[in-house]
Amino acid sequence: MSRRRVLIIALIALALLGGGAYIRINRTSLASAAPVQPIPFNHRVHAQAGVQCLFCHSSALRSDVAGLPSMQKCMGCHQTIAADREPVKTLTDYWQRQEPIHWQPVNTMPDFVFFSHQPHLGAGLGCEGCHGNVGQMDIARQPVNMDMGWCLDCHLKQPSEKAARLVDCLLCHK
């Protein structure tokens, strides 16, 4: 093959690779099926039992991340409650080995976004506003593609004195 041909093919491949990567990045954050978890944790059962979101994801009010409950917190209830169920037995095994469970993230955002839960909850937003009705999900999944358009949909609807600040690039891309 001539050099020019190689060059052209390389350029086309590069462009397609770039495009593919772009599509793929977006596709992974599309509302998608629930990831496979080490333990099939059932949000519906817990919500029906009256457990509040913030009981387990307790740092959402005070921190950037909502946080996952510590193993100690899980065992606080499951020492006695439903201790004979298969998933709880798996949990107990982890606890006895003093090993953390490696959960798969459900709601993902690219790492160039500096998202914080705290101001959103502070503004009076409920959990289900972004995460959907998790209380109706067996295994948690991401209900909506959390891309910039979706963020801005909401930010632009805010009162005008707030909107100017809320659409500033540096608010989320630091």
Added chain:
Amino acid sequence: MKRLSRRDFLKTAAVAGVGVFTGIAPTVRRVALEPFVRPPEEELPGRATWFASTCRQCPAGCGILVRVINGRARKIEGNPAHPLNRGKLCARGQTGLQVLYNPDRLKNAVRQTGGREPRQFKPIQWTEALDQLVSTLNGLADRSRVAFLGGLVPDHLVALVSSFLKALGAPPPVLFDLHTTLEGRAEAADLARRWFGKPQGQVQGFPLPMYDIARAQVIFSFGANLLETWMSPVSQSYDYGLMRQGQAGGRGFLAQFEPRLSMTAASADKWIPVEPGTEGLIALGLGRIIVEDNLGHVGSHRDHAYLYRNVSVSDIAQASGVSIETLRKLANVFADADRSVAIPGGYLAGLSNGAQTMDTVMALNVVMRRLGREGGVFLPHQVPAEQFTSSASISPFSEAQSLIERMKAGQVDVLFIHSTNPVYELPGWAGFVEALDKVRLVVSFSSFMDETAIWADLVLPDHTYLEGWGYQGVSPGADRPAVSGQQPVVRPLYDTRSTADVVLALAARLGGQVAQALPWSDEVAFLEQSSTQLLGTSSGIYDARTPDGFWSRWRQHGGWWTEKPLRDEPEVSGMPTGPLQVSPAAFVGDPQQYPFHLALYPSLALTDGRGANQPWLQEMPDPMTTGRWNTWVELNPVTARSLGVHDNDVVKVISPQGELEAAVVVYPGIRPDAVAIPVGQGHSDYGRFAERRGSNPLSLVAPLLGQAPGLPLQWAATRVRVEGTGRRQELARLESLDGAGREKLR
């Protein structure tokens, strides 16, 4: 050239497209989320907690703040409130995380089975290890046959170990390592004691003199690499900045006297490449000119004239190679300034006339009345609590030697070794390895399997400093009395145990006098009690109504210091009675056979070699040569030409004691009659990043006059010769070789 047809284009595009959509595309990395098994108290996921603690990468004792997220230490910064480093931190301090997370750390206690040669280490339970120690100590007919050899040991552990040994009836701990040897710490304390000590005052533990760099107008540094590794480099660099910015009225002037252009010399206004061993003569000559010509604005020098009675400036000019005119000019610069100070550096201590040289340098300060004056010489003001005034003092080399002698004579049955690595750090002729053979039980508290730990019967790893407790008296001090507090920022990662707790547990198990001398349940109880000795001190930055309150503020601030600067004016009590003398320095090796001086210097990154297992430090280029990851030999271009070697040629450096091979760095910043080699590489053990990399230049250091007793380790008194090997080894360097290609840039 063939044109790309439309058909070809489509074919290629289709192939590439299929590739992209079948997975030859970058994927977004998915990471698992790991919850706490048991969350630390008050931990808020995603929010950083900052802990105030103390850096332990060198003896300076800088205050640090450690950023901890989700129970993991992430970043170390200087503590802005700490009076010593004032928010700054050096590269070694920043790298502390790689001590904590080092993959080669010992994860549990081990014992050596099958003698000391085959290196068979088996894990051992802590209870079992303690049982073994207790039964060995109980089985000793004579408990004075216990010894402790420490290096960079935190002050609280020195205090506990000293009480432990005293109660046992054993000699006090020996604190000796290569870092403090290279900076001449014991000798600097000795210098201060000679000049400013009370006749019947403390023999040991005399505070180090402090030089007010920030407010000086003229600084003459005799081999003190004060911006690199000497004493308290972060604090001194900060002060150097203030000095340059003209806090004291006008930009300060720094002159550096040393055979090799160090980074400090490169930052100085004037570098005087003196012949090794003649630094004292130059100080003597400067003093003579000042006294003779009655220079300066401090009145008559008649009282001090006797110090320089028999000095001939022309002889000095001849011996040192510094011309009379230069000496006169320098003497005028030093004397004309209102605030000038002369600093005796560390490598002077490695010369046979080191003590005399340091005396002549200090005499310049005395003659110019620089004691206790702004920009002059000070002594630290004592911390007003007994616990912190008896802070650890570094043992001179003679004490390490006498320990080795005792070991060789079979007078030591149990030897404890903490944070020093004598097998690597001492020249082979010191005989440490042979002496170890005669010790029944060798216990190392090292976190790593270093050259010394592999000879130990028991290795009981201490916590690393980010996991452990402690305190450190700041010496040489800040501008005020200060104690740096150390506290854990993370839970211990592995099954390690604090050595202080091991000592306390041992004491409790031994019972009797020993248990009475160490009544604390654990080291935290001891620290809490020690800290509250300062409760109710009005001069501190904080106080509290209760001991608990005081202890919590201690941890919040990361130690204790006074609100206002407070330093002591030294009073000269040990004025020399006769003229100052500087004998010619003695060197090992016949100048005909060994034409070059061996100028060792501590690596800025690895210091005495303890940083060699931290890859960030290995990667850090030397500021002058930009070399890294290896040992090199610095040769003057003239010398290199005469030897017919070039950059990256491997040469053999031969001393009367030993030899090593390393690549050449042609370096214009060194005297043609000297060869410089950085210390720090050449580990045979000490983890994957340190091992089998470069050579240890201590193997070249020869004993001067059989290393006469009482002398410091004469590490700067060896002569060498250099031979080409005909081989080349590309040295990892950040920049292109000096000079090469630059001519084209013009």
